[in-house]
Amino acid sequence: MKVCVIGGAGYIGSHAVLELVNDGHEVVVIDNLSTGTRDAVDEKARFYLGDITNEKQLFDIFSEETLLGRFDAVMHFAAKIVVPESVSHPLEYYHNNVEGVRIMLKTMVQHGIKNVIFSSTAAVYGDVKKDICTEDDELKPINPYGESKLASERLIHWVAQAYDMNYCIFRYFNVAGAHESLKIGLKRDNLTHIIPITVQTALKIRSSMVIFGDDYPTPDGTCIRDYIHVADLAFAHVLGMKYIVNENKSATINLGSSTGYSVKQVIDEVSQYFPVNYSIGPRREGDPAKLIASSERAKNLLGWTVKRTLKDIIKTDLDFRIKHETR
Ligand code: UDP
Numbered sequence: 001m002k003v004c005v006i007g008g009a010g011y012i013g014s015h016a017v018l019e020l021v022n023d024g025h026e027v028v029v030i031d032n033l034s035t036g037t038r039d040a041v042d043e044k045a046r047f048y049l050g051d052i053t054n055e056k057q058l059f060d061i062f063s064e065e066t067l068l069g070r071f072d073a074v075m076h077f078a079a080k081i082v083v084p085e086s087v088s089h090p091l092e093y094y095h096n097n098v099e100g101v102r103i104m105l106k107t108m109v110q111h112g113i114k115n116v117i118f119s120s121t122a123a124v125y126g127d128v129k130k131d132i133c134t135e136d137d138e139l140k141p142i143n144p145y146g147e148s149k150l151a152s153e154r155l156i157h158w159v160a161q162a163y164d165m166n167y168c169i170f171r172y173f174n175v176a177g178a179h180e181s182l183k184i185g186l187k188r189d190n191l192t193h194i195i196p197i198t199v200q201t202a203l204k205i206r207s208s209m210v211i212f213g214d215d216y217p218t219p220d221g222t223c224i225r226d227y228i229h230v231a232d233l234a235f236a237h238v239l240g241m242k243y244i245v246n247e248n249k250s251a252t253i254n255l256g257s258s259t260g261y262s263v264k265q266v267i268d269e270v271s272q273y274f275p276v277n278y279s280i281g282p283r284r285e286g287d288p289a290k291l292i293a294s295s296e297r298a299k300n301l302l303g304w305t306v307k308r309t310l311k312d313i314i315k316t317d318l319d320f321r322i323k324h325e326t327r
Contacts, residue, residue, distance in 0.1 A: 001245065002026040004062075004071045004113075006052050006104060007078030008045065009036025011186045012119065012172075015179060015234035016075060017042050023238050028065055030058070031078070040184045052078045052100035058107045066111050073115035073241045074108055076101065079149070082192055083123070083286060086145035097148035098155065105159045114164070115244050116156060117237055120171045122226075122256070124150045127288045134294040135171070135252050143286050153252070166250045168240035173226040173256035173293045175233050177313035178320035185230075185320035195227065198267055199317050202274040205325055209276070211263050213283030216290075222263035224290040226256040229308035229316070239302040256293025257306045269314050 003020055007013040008029030013036065020027045027045040030052070041047050046065075050057045065071065079097045080086065086093040101118070108116065123146030124139050141147045156167045176195040178185025186196055201209040214221035233255050244250060261269075267276050298304045 001072035001241065002028070002069055003241065004028045004030065004065070004074045005045070006030045006074065006076050007036065008075075009033055009038060009041050009047075010077055011036075011184075012175060012230060012234065013075075013077035014040035014042075014184045015230045016077065016237045017045050018179065018184070019231070019234045019238050021045060025238075026069075028071070030061055035188065037187070052104055053096060055103045055106070058103055059110065062107050062111045070111065071113045072245055073117060074104065074113055075117040075237060075241070076104060077119050079119065081121075081145065083143050083145045084192070086143055086148070087286075090144040093144045093148045094151075097145075098151045101152040101155055105156065108165070109159070109163050115166045115241065116160070117168045117240050117244070118152065118156055118170070120149045120153055120169050120252075121146060122171055122173045122254070122291055122293065124153065124171060125291070128291055131290065132258065132292050132294045133254060135254055135297055160250060166244040166248060168244045168250065169252040170236065170240060171252070171254045171293075172233060173228055173254070173291065175228055175230050176317060177229040177231070177308065178316040179231055180316060182316070182320050182323050185317065185324070187324060194225070194263055194266055195314060195317055196321070198270045198276055199314065199321050200325070201278065202270050202276045202318070203321055203326055205321070207277065209278045210281035211267070211278055212281055212287060214264075214280050215283070218262055218289055220262050220264045223287055224260040224262050224292065226258070226260050226292045227266075227310050227313055228255060228257055228306060229313045232306045232308050236298060236302065236304045239304050243302055251297070251301055253298050253301065254293040254295055255298060256295055258293060258295045260290060260292040261310055266310070266314070269310060270318070273318060
């Protein structure tokens with residue numbers, strides 16, 4: 001298939017590009033390089049520097065590519081994803097994450113493209129009270145990031161209905177790790193997620209780290225999350241694309257492992273390699289105690305399950321950072 005990957009130079013997008021190329025698809029990447037890098041894009045993919053919120057630019061790239069052959073599907077990874085930043089800059093989040101999706105959908109309609117694969121998030125569920133999240137649970141985001149993704153999900157649903165399109169919406173749980181080649185991974189200075197922060201602390205790139213609260217109603221008092229390796233997550237996109245194109249159907253699917261680990265368990269796992277210097281601090285605003293995906297639907301519809309464990313996630317992130325950040 002011919003696939004357009006918007007945001008294909010970023011952390012998750014570049015892994016999806018690799019899985020698509022390895023599965024034999026023709027891949028075109030559009031990215032504004034705001035967080036991604038050109039060298040993260042597999043050389044078999046065609047690259048355009050472009051911004052999803054620039055309507056004319058997107059239209060022109062789609063028109064140029066359509067002359068060579070229409071896209072079978074478009075994948076969207078071009079979102080802003082930092083929760084605290086979304087609280088301080090909601091206008092930017094709605095502009096990039098929702099207006100960007102509206103422009104992408106409009107451009108797809110103008111070029112007769114019928115299939116869209118969209119990256120959403122477990123943040124659409126909000127402050128979850130249940131042990132395991134299923135896709136039909138109540139959607140009650142508690143921050144602008146989650147709201148912007150839910151607004152996009154709804155926009156996609158209505159546009160797909162009006163213009164006879166298919167969509168696959170993936171709700172990601174906690175994505176981490178790096179590709180086994182160690183060529184691509186999460187390469188950023190202002191990291192906020194627990195696994196890279198713990199690994200950087202173990203590698204002495206940071207002097208110490210803080211556990212945000214150990215008084216949650218969980219066995220060891222720290223929050224529980226469902227961690228998924230980025231390569232497992234990326235491969236699900238290939239399956240999701242084939243599902244909506246071949247079955248001519250739409251679906252909304254959680255991507256997680258159905259297993260949860262606490263913040264302390266993550267630190268213990270990293271400590272198997274190097275000691276981690278940490279202290280206990282107050283809770284971080286907006287953190288639910290426990291977030292675990294039901295991955296039944298991914299298994300039933302796509303035949304997808306995770307292949308990599310928390311150990312693999314941590315080991316690849318560690319090896320990636322040793323290679324790129326300590327030399
Ligand atoms: N966390 C922490 N210290 C940090 C970063 C994160 O204790 O320096 C905790 C955070 O409070 C949450 C869990 O780790 O309970 C996962 O947070 P992360 O930001 O990685 O992902 P989120 O679940 O918020 O998307």
